[in-house]
Amino acid sequence: MATYVNPGSAQAGAHGTIYREVSPEQLAVEQQLVDNVVASFDACQDPRLQELMTSLVKHLHAFIREVRLTEEEWGTAIDFLTRAGHITDEVRQEFILLSDTLGASMQTINVNNQAYQGATEATVFGPFFVEDSPAIELGDDLAFGAPGEPCWVEGTVTDTDGTPLAGALIEVWEADEDGLYDVQYEAGKRAGRAHLFSAPDGGYRFWGLTPTPYPIPDDGPVGKMLDAVGR
Incomplete structure (x- = not known):
């Protein structure tokens, strides 16, 4: 679960992340959205599917709120996933x-x-x-x-x-x-x-x-991601 701080009390999180100062009013707006999306799955007839979807929503929103994800960063993520889909075919699975x-x-x-x-x-x-x-x-x-x-x-x-x-x-x-x-x-x-x-x-x-060292395919978006983070 993400941790938030009130104005004037910024602090480091468990992994050294500095959580931005967020007003109580803003926190309430963000939490209301989470609650609304989670509630949208109330009519799901499959309990396991409902569990998966609501948990996914909660974790995804917690990530967005914790790192204060920018619109540009989210756009970059969407583009990354789109390119991963384009390079995937019947023999290459970029998502795997x-x-x-x-x-x-x-x-x-x-x-x-x-x-x-x-x-x-x-x-x-x-x-x-x-x-x-x-x-x-x-x-x-x-x-x-x-x-x-x-x-x-x-x-x-x-x-x-x-x-x-x-x-x-x-x-x-x-x-x-x-x-x-x-x-x-x-x-x-x-x-x-x-x-x-x-x-x-x-x-x-x-x-x-005889086995030899081999690299992962680095000509796609995952390869570029690993290069960007120094892996």
């Missing part, structure tokens, strides 16, 4: 990239996948996952001609008690030696990407590419 860079993707995974014994931690798919990847057999090569140093990968899928799991779906997608995924070249290209299933003993094995 934005979600990832803000930590929202990982936090959503965290709250939906509780830590359990020694199970592998859940994590994000990232912006380069594509449905319907090619199927390969155990021991096959998923590079499909992508440049890079060949790499043999093998392992075993088990439950938390160590019991091997047969038929587990294993999705693999990776960048080539230039740090680029197949979808960054052209639509429909498939290389360095495939899926396979674990054997009866839970084992899996395949040829891939």
Whole structure:
């Protein structure tokens, strides 16, 4: 919840933010708007949808009021989202990239996948996952001609008690030696990407590419945002 101060008593907030001086009359006007918008969802027949929308409104307005967002800044934000929409297509998802860079993707995974014994931690798919990847057999090569140093990968899928799991779906997608995924070249290209299933003993094995460092796509609005904030 945002904190506000009366005239003559400006102070630093929890994160060092200096909350501007706002008169009681102005605070009342702003709060009335929040109340009105929240009340506009009273007739919603879906309790969960109502909870999501009213909470979103409250948090969004709290942010606007806390930082005293300017009209120009809000316009810039709208333009940013518009450009993110324009660059998004069936193989590139700029909004997932934005979600990832803000930590929202990982936090959503965290709250939906509780830590359990020694199970592998859940994590994000990232912006380069594509449905319907090619199927390969155990021991096959998923590079499909992508440049890079060949790499043999093998392992075993088990439950938390160590019991091997047969038929587990294993999705693999990776960048080539230039740090680029197949979808960054052209639509429909498939290389360095495939899926396979674990054997009866839970084992899996395949040829891939030795992993290399790779950057996120920086030619869109998210890349420009990260550059602007020094990340």
